[in-house]
Structure formats: structure tokens, C-alpha cells
Amino acid sequence: MDRRLLPAIVLLGVALAAPFIVYPVFLMKVLCFALFACAFNLLIGYVGLVSFGHAAFFGGAAYITAYSVKVWGWPTEAGLLAGIAVAALLGLAFGAIAIRRQGIYFAMITLALSQMVFFFCLQAKFTGGEDGIQSIPRRPLFGVIDLKNELTLYYVVLAIVLSAFWLIYRTVHSPFGQVLKSIRENEPRAVSLGYRAEHYKLLAFVLSAALSGLAGSLKSVVFQLASLTDVQWQMSGEVILMTLVGGLGTIFGPVVGAVVVITMQNYLAPLGEWVLVIQGVIFVVVVLAFRRGIVGEISAWLSRLRA
Secondary structure (H helix, E strand, O other): OOHHHHHHHHHHHHHHHHHHOOOHHHHHHHHHHHHHHHHHHHHHOOOOOOOOOHHHHHHHHHHHHHHHHHOOOOOHHHHHHHHHHHHHHHHHHHHHHHOOOOHHHHHHHHHHHHHHHHHHHHHOOOOOHHHOEEOOOOOOEOOOEOOOOHHHHHHHHHHHHHHHHHHHHHHHOOHHHHHHHHHHHOHHHHHHOOOOHHHHHHHHHHHHHHHHHHHHHHHHHHHOEEOHHHHOHHHHHHHHHHHHHHOOOOOOHHHHHHHHHHHHHHHOHHHOOHHHHHHHHHHHHHHHHOOOHHHHHHHHHHHHHHO
């Protein structure tokens, strides 16, 4: 057996057994944000683009899924697809505007566009304003699978998230992914070799937006709620924190980062605003002491041991 598959097999076993030990809703929240972080990592870790606007894709898809399922009466699978489609279209629009810029200019443009989406969601009638869209029904998936059962819903979410992880893994290890890495390392050289760097970056941006939309849509189904919290700029900050804490440019790093951040938010909630202070301290410690993130440092340590 390939040793590289061992961590994935262990994680799969833990994920299958986890709902019998830990509250399934908490686990589903972790899965949704792990997918969100992995989608963001696809952009920052493998293309080198820092986006401050991913909350627009996450929250926008959550609103679309919530509205289509609750108000239009669409089945759950159609609502999820609608959320993904809208997130991809938003990603295409954002990317077409911002992709020609780099560094801080790219980040600020994505932040500005994301804030436009936030204020639209605040003012639009169909979003419910500050109340959001609540009590979203969990209709049977494909008319057969009962999503009202939390254990069943957990395994459905797990299957969808694992499929998305597989897509990200295949993308990163495909010729397309190798071109993205070459653009990250030396874009002028990639262009000199005949690659149209802007097209590759735009495709990666749209794929990252669509997967972020899938995470937001799943979150709205799990919690039966889509709110302004999902589209606030703080949500973009959280996914950056998850990615950096876990390990930038690694496959499992964002998953570990999501587990750390969501666990802190859940179990330190009685501390109120002090949770943000603790997150800030952890972020500073990771940046100073673990430059590669948790998974990145562990991988580097194992590489030194093998050497």
C-alpha cells in the first residue's frame, strides 16, 4: 500500500466513527469550513493569490440555496447546485475584474467587491436583512435520503465534502495544477513558455469560488440558516486564519486549521470576545514559530527524519 495514502485512510476512519463520539452538528460545521478552507487554499497556496473576498462566494451561495429551497420549494440537491452556480458566476465576475492585479491590489479589489455583495444582502428583501433566511427545510435528498436525521445528514455532508476534496487533490496533481504552481513560482517564465497565465488564474479563481459556494450551501442546509455573518469580511479573515494555521499549500493543512479554529470558537464561546483575542495570539504564534503551519512543519520534520 502506498504510504502516502495512510494519512487519508486514517482520517477517513476517524470521520466515519466520529459522529458516535462527538455531536454530529459540530462535526458538520467543521466539515463545511474545512472545505471552505481547502477551496481558499487552492487559490492562495497553489496560485499565490490572496483573496479577501471569499465570504461573498460562501455567503452568497448560502443565501441562494436557502431561498430556492425554502421559498421556491426546490429539492435540496437543486438548491445546492444553484448555490454553486451563483458562486461560480460571482467568481467569474470578480476574477475578470481583479485577476490582472497582484499582491495588495488584488486583495483590496476582492475585498471591495465582497463588501458590495454584503451591502446588497443587507438591503435586498429576499435575504431577510439582519434576520437572514431561517427555518430552511431539509427536504429528502433525491426524494429518498431523509436529511432530517442528523446522523444521515452527517454522512451525506461527509460524502459531498470528500468528493470535493478528491476534486481538489486531482486538480493540484494534474498538469493544470502543475501550471498553477509554475505561475506561483515564476509567472513571467510561465508566460514565456507559452502559458496564458491570466486564463489559468481565472479558472483557478472560479473553481475556488464554486467550491467555497458548495461549502456555504452545505452550511445553510446543516444549520437551516443563511445570515449576514456568512458574507461579512470577518468570514474571509477566518478562512485565511484556518489556512495559515493548518499549513499553506498543503492538502490536509486547511482541514487541521479548520478543526483548530472551529473547536476554539465552540468550546471557548463562554469567554465571549476573548475568543478573538485568543485566536489572534495563536495566529501570531503560528506565524512566528510555525511558518509552514501545523501540517507543513510536521511534514518538514518527517522529511528531515527520513533524510
